[in-house]
Amino acid sequence: MKSIITIILIVFLMNCLSAQTHQVITYVDTLQSGDVIITKTDINGNIIDKGLAKPGFIFENDTTEIIFTPPGPPENTGDGFVDNIDMPGAGGGFLPQNIVFNQHNGHYYIYGFRKVMVCNANMQTIKTLDISDRDDFSTFYSDYHERRIFVHPTQNMVYGMTINGALFLIDQYYNLDLLTDPIDDYLIERSSMIHYSTADIVYYYLQLTDEDGDKYTKVCKYIISTGVLTSTTIQDIIAFDIEIQNLDVGYQILLSTNNGIKVFDTSLEEEGTFFSSYEFGHIAAMGNLIFAHETAPDNKLLVINSSGNQVQLLSFTNTNTSVRFALADVTWPKIAPR
DSSP: OHHHHHHHHHHHHHHHHHTOOEEEEEEEEEOTTSOEEEEEEOTTSOEEEEEEEOTTOOOOSTTEEEEEOOOOTTOOGGGGBSSOOOOOSTTOOOOOOEEEEETTTTEEEEEOSSEEEEEOTTOOEEEEEEOOOOOOOGGGOOSSOOOOEEEOSSSSOEEEEOTTSOEEEEOTTOOEEEOSOOOOSSEEEEEEEEEETTTTEEEEEEEEEOTTOOEEEEEEEEETTTTEEEEEEEETOOEEEEEEEEOSSSEEEEEEETTEEEEEOTTOOEEEEESTTSEEEEEEEETTEEEEEEEESOOEEEEEETTSOEEEEEEOSSOOOOOOEEEEETTEEEEEEO
């Protein structure tokens, strides 16, 4: 009888121990698919496990302290992971989105939302710069091309934009300087920037959603030489791309939206809309022509002139719905959609 009681007590004590809670620190990063890369450590920083969390894993923010009950046999921590993934750097991983080559120093600058990694010609890391502490940015990962970094053509400077909507500068010594304040009280769902080198001005847009779900598009102008920032905001408009088109006199700013192509002058005064009943994705200007990917109601390539008159409407030979433009040959003025 004593041995039976002893066994019961041992089992009871084991169950109690297995039900105790432990403090665990998690570091998280969100992938394009919405899955989460996580690293679990104890309160002293010792790694418990790391990998790709299965759907359903819940976290609050980076380095969140959570309470959990360790599973007993036959379950184990391996059930919570589908693959092991290394997480470089302190407190977060790195998922590249853009890359530019700095011709002034021969280095590559890789933009990864939270960080910018600087590499030499052999792709060896020189320095990694933290540009944002956000970890809840799953909406920012997409196949949609957004320009968020560029190299200044005449200076050894690299400019970019954080997912918080702040412009930043990386100088020749890899010092990071924020040029504008982050955007508060809005979710930035999409953004893109373009540098007009003739006037040394950065134009960019921010696609915003407030806490009530209302949509706004903020178009901004930043003069590099003076640091002056001006902007205009349009309500209930969803933007997809921004472009600059040179005219016989001056230039105009083009913004592709869900309600046509918005046209702005150099002071961001809205001058009109081309094809307001259409939705456009990426756009590109070459000479007097504007190439625009019409995403609704059809999936076609619209070519118009700088006055908004249709020149040609082309159908795609495949079913791809994502289109980008590139200069096919710098010695020959032809644009290649891809």
